[in-house]
Amino acid sequence: MRGLPGLRGTDHIGFTVPDVEEAARFFVDVIGCERFYELGPFQSDDDWMARQLDVDPRTVMKKLVFLRCGFGSNFEIFEYAAPGQRRVQPRNSDVGGHHLAFYVDDFDAALRHLRANGVRVLGEPVLRESGPSAGQTWIYFLTPWGMQCELVSFPRGKGYERETERRLWHPASPAA
Known part of the structure:
Protein backbone atom coordinates (compact mmCIF):
# COMPACT_ATOMS: atom_id res chain seq x y z
CA MET A 1 0.00 0.00 0.00
CA ARG A 2 1.30 3.46 -0.93
CA GLY A 3 0.83 6.42 1.36
CA LEU A 4 -0.84 6.94 4.71
CA PRO A 5 -3.67 4.54 5.47
CA GLY A 6 -6.94 6.44 5.67
CA LEU A 7 -5.57 9.75 4.33
CA ARG A 8 -8.42 12.24 3.80
CA GLY A 9 -6.52 15.48 3.16
CA THR A 10 -4.89 18.44 4.86
CA ASP A 11 -6.39 19.28 8.26
CA HIS A 12 -4.40 22.44 8.92
CA ILE A 13 -1.31 24.40 8.01
CA GLY A 14 0.74 25.65 10.93
CA PHE A 15 3.21 28.52 10.78
CA THR A 16 4.98 30.84 13.18
CA VAL A 17 4.46 34.61 13.09
CA PRO A 18 6.19 37.40 15.03
CA ASP A 19 2.93 38.71 16.58
CA VAL A 20 0.01 36.27 16.71
CA GLU A 21 -2.61 38.94 17.39
CA GLU A 22 -1.47 41.07 14.43
CA ALA A 23 -1.53 37.96 12.23
CA ALA A 24 -4.97 36.88 13.44
CA ARG A 25 -6.36 40.37 12.75
CA PHE A 26 -4.89 40.33 9.23
CA PHE A 27 -6.28 36.88 8.42
CA VAL A 28 -9.72 37.75 9.85
CA ASP A 29 -10.12 41.40 8.78
CA VAL A 30 -8.33 41.41 5.41
CA ILE A 31 -8.40 37.80 4.17
CA GLY A 32 -11.74 36.81 5.73
CA CYS A 33 -10.80 33.80 7.85
CA GLU A 34 -12.81 32.95 10.96
CA ARG A 35 -11.11 32.81 14.37
CA PHE A 36 -12.06 29.67 16.32
CA TYR A 37 -9.93 29.29 19.45
CA GLU A 38 -6.57 29.94 21.08
CA LEU A 39 -4.23 28.17 23.49
CA GLY A 40 -1.19 29.16 25.48
CA PRO A 41 1.13 30.02 26.88
CA PHE A 42 2.94 26.72 27.16
CA GLN A 43 6.46 25.82 28.24
CA SER A 44 8.13 22.82 29.79
CA ASP A 45 10.71 22.47 32.54
CA ASP A 46 12.16 19.32 30.99
CA ASP A 47 13.08 18.41 27.40
CA TRP A 48 9.49 17.94 26.17
CA MET A 49 9.70 20.84 23.67
CA ALA A 50 12.88 19.37 22.18
CA ARG A 51 11.49 15.81 22.03
CA GLN A 52 8.05 16.70 20.70
CA LEU A 53 8.73 19.74 18.50
CA ASP A 54 12.51 19.67 17.80
CA VAL A 55 12.97 23.17 19.26
CA ASP A 56 15.16 24.46 22.08
CA PRO A 57 13.91 22.91 25.36
CA ARG A 58 13.46 26.41 26.87
CA THR A 59 11.14 27.52 24.08
CA VAL A 60 7.91 29.20 25.16
CA MET A 61 4.90 28.83 22.90
CA LYS A 62 3.33 32.16 23.84
CA LYS A 63 0.04 31.57 22.04
CA LEU A 64 -1.51 29.69 19.15
CA VAL A 65 -4.68 30.66 17.31
CA PHE A 66 -6.78 28.36 15.12
CA LEU A 67 -8.51 29.92 12.11
CA ARG A 68 -10.75 28.54 9.39
CA CYS A 69 -10.15 29.97 5.95
CA GLY A 70 -13.19 29.73 3.67
CA PHE A 71 -13.65 26.27 2.17
CA GLY A 72 -9.95 25.45 2.44
CA SER A 73 -7.62 24.33 5.17
CA ASN A 74 -7.50 25.60 8.73
CA PHE A 75 -4.53 27.70 9.89
CA GLU A 76 -2.74 27.19 13.21
CA ILE A 77 -0.65 30.29 13.83
CA PHE A 78 1.95 30.35 16.58
CA GLU A 79 3.96 32.97 18.42
CA TYR A 80 7.08 31.60 20.10
CA ALA A 81 9.91 32.96 22.22
CA ALA A 82 13.01 30.79 21.95
CA PRO A 83 16.76 31.02 22.49
CA GLY A 84 18.46 31.51 19.12
CA GLN A 85 15.14 32.16 17.35
CA ARG A 86 15.52 33.37 13.75
CA ARG A 87 13.12 36.19 12.96
CA VAL A 88 13.73 36.53 9.21
CA GLN A 89 10.95 35.44 6.87
CA PRO A 90 12.30 32.95 4.26
CA ARG A 91 11.92 33.79 0.57
CA ARG A 120 1.81 45.28 -0.43
CA VAL A 121 1.15 43.63 -3.79
CA LEU A 122 4.17 42.42 -5.77
CA GLY A 123 4.30 43.15 -9.48
CA GLU A 124 1.31 42.82 -11.76
CA PRO A 125 -1.20 39.99 -12.29
CA VAL A 126 0.06 37.10 -14.40
CA LEU A 127 -2.38 35.37 -16.75
CA ARG A 128 -1.30 31.93 -17.93
CA GLU A 129 -2.44 31.49 -21.52
CA SER A 130 -0.87 28.14 -22.36
CA GLY A 131 0.39 24.97 -20.72
CA PRO A 132 -1.05 23.03 -17.78
CA SER A 133 -1.87 26.24 -15.84
CA ALA A 134 -3.61 27.96 -18.79
CA GLY A 135 -6.59 29.95 -17.57
CA GLN A 136 -5.01 30.81 -14.21
CA THR A 137 -4.41 34.38 -13.02
CA TRP A 138 -2.15 34.99 -10.04
CA ILE A 139 -0.26 37.65 -8.12
CA TYR A 140 1.84 37.59 -4.94
CA PHE A 141 1.30 39.83 -1.92
CA LEU A 142 2.87 40.18 1.52
CA THR A 143 1.36 40.05 4.98
CA PRO A 144 2.27 42.93 7.33
CA TRP A 145 5.16 40.81 8.70
CA GLY A 146 6.46 39.88 5.22
CA MET A 147 5.04 36.39 4.71
CA GLN A 148 4.45 35.61 1.04
CA CYS A 149 0.91 34.91 -0.14
CA GLU A 150 -0.70 34.46 -3.52
CA LEU A 151 -4.05 35.46 -4.93
CA VAL A 152 -5.15 32.95 -7.58
CA SER A 153 -8.19 32.34 -9.75
CA PHE A 154 -9.09 30.07 -12.67
CA PRO A 155 -12.90 30.17 -12.90
CA ARG A 156 -12.98 28.29 -16.22
CA GLY A 157 -10.51 25.63 -15.11
CA LYS A 158 -6.87 25.00 -16.00
CA GLY A 159 -5.28 23.74 -19.17
CA TYR A 160 -4.28 20.35 -17.77
CA GLU A 161 -7.98 19.50 -17.33
CA ARG A 162 -8.31 19.04 -21.10
CA GLU A 163 -5.83 16.15 -20.93
CA THR A 164 -7.18 14.06 -18.05
CA GLU A 165 -10.28 13.25 -16.02
CA ARG A 166 -8.23 13.59 -12.81
CA ARG A 167 -8.38 16.91 -10.93
CA LEU A 168 -6.33 18.70 -8.35
CA TRP A 169 -8.28 19.55 -5.20
CA HIS A 170 -10.02 22.91 -5.54
CA PRO A 171 -11.97 24.84 -2.89
CA ALA A 172 -14.89 25.44 -5.27
CA SER A 173 -15.20 21.83 -6.48
CA PRO A 174 -18.27 19.77 -5.55
CA ALA A 175 -16.09 17.31 -3.61
CA ALA A 176 -14.55 20.08 -1.47
Whole structure:
Protein backbone atom coordinates (compact mmCIF):
# COMPACT_ATOMS: atom_id res chain seq x y z
CA MET A 1 0.00 0.00 0.00
CA ARG A 2 1.30 3.46 -0.93
CA GLY A 3 0.83 6.42 1.36
CA LEU A 4 -0.84 6.94 4.71
CA PRO A 5 -3.67 4.54 5.47
CA GLY A 6 -6.94 6.44 5.67
CA LEU A 7 -5.57 9.75 4.33
CA ARG A 8 -8.42 12.24 3.80
CA GLY A 9 -6.52 15.48 3.16
CA THR A 10 -4.89 18.44 4.86
CA ASP A 11 -6.39 19.28 8.26
CA HIS A 12 -4.40 22.44 8.92
CA ILE A 13 -1.31 24.40 8.01
CA GLY A 14 0.74 25.65 10.93
CA PHE A 15 3.21 28.52 10.78
CA THR A 16 4.98 30.84 13.18
CA VAL A 17 4.46 34.61 13.09
CA PRO A 18 6.19 37.40 15.03
CA ASP A 19 2.93 38.71 16.58
CA VAL A 20 0.01 36.27 16.71
CA GLU A 21 -2.61 38.94 17.39
CA GLU A 22 -1.47 41.07 14.43
CA ALA A 23 -1.53 37.96 12.23
CA ALA A 24 -4.97 36.88 13.44
CA ARG A 25 -6.36 40.37 12.75
CA PHE A 26 -4.89 40.33 9.23
CA PHE A 27 -6.28 36.88 8.42
CA VAL A 28 -9.72 37.75 9.85
CA ASP A 29 -10.12 41.40 8.78
CA VAL A 30 -8.33 41.41 5.41
CA ILE A 31 -8.40 37.80 4.17
CA GLY A 32 -11.74 36.81 5.73
CA CYS A 33 -10.80 33.80 7.85
CA GLU A 34 -12.81 32.95 10.96
CA ARG A 35 -11.11 32.81 14.37
CA PHE A 36 -12.06 29.67 16.32
CA TYR A 37 -9.93 29.29 19.45
CA GLU A 38 -6.57 29.94 21.08
CA LEU A 39 -4.23 28.17 23.49
CA GLY A 40 -1.19 29.16 25.48
CA PRO A 41 1.13 30.02 26.88
CA PHE A 42 2.94 26.72 27.16
CA GLN A 43 6.46 25.82 28.24
CA SER A 44 8.13 22.82 29.79
CA ASP A 45 10.71 22.47 32.54
CA ASP A 46 12.16 19.32 30.99
CA ASP A 47 13.08 18.41 27.40
CA TRP A 48 9.49 17.94 26.17
CA MET A 49 9.70 20.84 23.67
CA ALA A 50 12.88 19.37 22.18
CA ARG A 51 11.49 15.81 22.03
CA GLN A 52 8.05 16.70 20.70
CA LEU A 53 8.73 19.74 18.50
CA ASP A 54 12.51 19.67 17.80
CA VAL A 55 12.97 23.17 19.26
CA ASP A 56 15.16 24.46 22.08
CA PRO A 57 13.91 22.91 25.36
CA ARG A 58 13.46 26.41 26.87
CA THR A 59 11.14 27.52 24.08
CA VAL A 60 7.91 29.20 25.16
CA MET A 61 4.90 28.83 22.90
CA LYS A 62 3.33 32.16 23.84
CA LYS A 63 0.04 31.57 22.04
CA LEU A 64 -1.51 29.69 19.15
CA VAL A 65 -4.68 30.66 17.31
CA PHE A 66 -6.78 28.36 15.12
CA LEU A 67 -8.51 29.92 12.11
CA ARG A 68 -10.75 28.54 9.39
CA CYS A 69 -10.15 29.97 5.95
CA GLY A 70 -13.19 29.73 3.67
CA PHE A 71 -13.65 26.27 2.17
CA GLY A 72 -9.95 25.45 2.44
CA SER A 73 -7.62 24.33 5.17
CA ASN A 74 -7.50 25.60 8.73
CA PHE A 75 -4.53 27.70 9.89
CA GLU A 76 -2.74 27.19 13.21
CA ILE A 77 -0.65 30.29 13.83
CA PHE A 78 1.95 30.35 16.58
CA GLU A 79 3.96 32.97 18.42
CA TYR A 80 7.08 31.60 20.10
CA ALA A 81 9.91 32.96 22.22
CA ALA A 82 13.01 30.79 21.95
CA PRO A 83 16.76 31.02 22.49
CA GLY A 84 18.46 31.51 19.12
CA GLN A 85 15.14 32.16 17.35
CA ARG A 86 15.52 33.37 13.75
CA ARG A 87 13.12 36.19 12.96
CA VAL A 88 13.73 36.53 9.21
CA GLN A 89 10.95 35.44 6.87
CA PRO A 90 12.30 32.95 4.26
CA ARG A 91 11.92 33.79 0.57
CA ASN A 92 10.33 31.31 -1.82
CA SER A 93 13.84 30.51 -3.09
CA ASP A 94 15.11 29.60 0.41
CA VAL A 95 14.96 26.07 1.77
CA GLY A 96 11.78 26.12 3.83
CA GLY A 97 10.43 28.98 1.76
CA HIS A 98 6.70 28.85 1.20
CA HIS A 99 3.61 30.84 0.38
CA LEU A 100 -0.11 30.57 1.05
CA ALA A 101 -2.32 30.69 -2.03
CA PHE A 102 -5.88 32.00 -1.67
CA TYR A 103 -8.34 31.03 -4.39
CA VAL A 104 -10.97 33.68 -5.20
CA ASP A 105 -13.91 33.69 -7.59
CA ASP A 106 -13.44 37.35 -8.62
CA PHE A 107 -9.73 38.07 -9.02
CA ASP A 108 -10.10 41.78 -9.85
CA ALA A 109 -12.39 42.50 -6.88
CA ALA A 110 -10.06 40.62 -4.51
CA LEU A 111 -7.01 42.50 -5.82
CA ARG A 112 -8.80 45.84 -5.35
CA HIS A 113 -9.68 44.74 -1.79
CA LEU A 114 -6.04 43.96 -0.96
CA ARG A 115 -4.86 47.30 -2.31
CA ALA A 116 -7.66 49.19 -0.51
CA ASN A 117 -6.46 47.58 2.74
CA GLY A 118 -2.87 48.76 2.22
CA VAL A 119 -1.52 45.29 1.44
CA ARG A 120 1.81 45.28 -0.43
CA VAL A 121 1.15 43.63 -3.79
CA LEU A 122 4.17 42.42 -5.77
CA GLY A 123 4.30 43.15 -9.48
CA GLU A 124 1.31 42.82 -11.76
CA PRO A 125 -1.20 39.99 -12.29
CA VAL A 126 0.06 37.10 -14.40
CA LEU A 127 -2.38 35.37 -16.75
CA ARG A 128 -1.30 31.93 -17.93
CA GLU A 129 -2.44 31.49 -21.52
CA SER A 130 -0.87 28.14 -22.36
CA GLY A 131 0.39 24.97 -20.72
CA PRO A 132 -1.05 23.03 -17.78
CA SER A 133 -1.87 26.24 -15.84
CA ALA A 134 -3.61 27.96 -18.79
CA GLY A 135 -6.59 29.95 -17.57
CA GLN A 136 -5.01 30.81 -14.21
CA THR A 137 -4.41 34.38 -13.02
CA TRP A 138 -2.15 34.99 -10.04
CA ILE A 139 -0.26 37.65 -8.12
CA TYR A 140 1.84 37.59 -4.94
CA PHE A 141 1.30 39.83 -1.92
CA LEU A 142 2.87 40.18 1.52
CA THR A 143 1.36 40.05 4.98
CA PRO A 144 2.27 42.93 7.33
CA TRP A 145 5.16 40.81 8.70
CA GLY A 146 6.46 39.88 5.22
CA MET A 147 5.04 36.39 4.71
CA GLN A 148 4.45 35.61 1.04
CA CYS A 149 0.91 34.91 -0.14
CA GLU A 150 -0.70 34.46 -3.52
CA LEU A 151 -4.05 35.46 -4.93
CA VAL A 152 -5.15 32.95 -7.58
CA SER A 153 -8.19 32.34 -9.75
CA PHE A 154 -9.09 30.07 -12.67
CA PRO A 155 -12.90 30.17 -12.90
CA ARG A 156 -12.98 28.29 -16.22
CA GLY A 157 -10.51 25.63 -15.11
CA LYS A 158 -6.87 25.00 -16.00
CA GLY A 159 -5.28 23.74 -19.17
CA TYR A 160 -4.28 20.35 -17.77
CA GLU A 161 -7.98 19.50 -17.33
CA ARG A 162 -8.31 19.04 -21.10
CA GLU A 163 -5.83 16.15 -20.93
CA THR A 164 -7.18 14.06 -18.05
CA GLU A 165 -10.28 13.25 -16.02
CA ARG A 166 -8.23 13.59 -12.81
CA ARG A 167 -8.38 16.91 -10.93
CA LEU A 168 -6.33 18.70 -8.35
CA TRP A 169 -8.28 19.55 -5.20
CA HIS A 170 -10.02 22.91 -5.54
CA PRO A 171 -11.97 24.84 -2.89
CA ALA A 172 -14.89 25.44 -5.27
CA SER A 173 -15.20 21.83 -6.48
CA PRO A 174 -18.27 19.77 -5.55
CA ALA A 175 -16.09 17.31 -3.61
CA ALA A 176 -14.55 20.08 -1.47
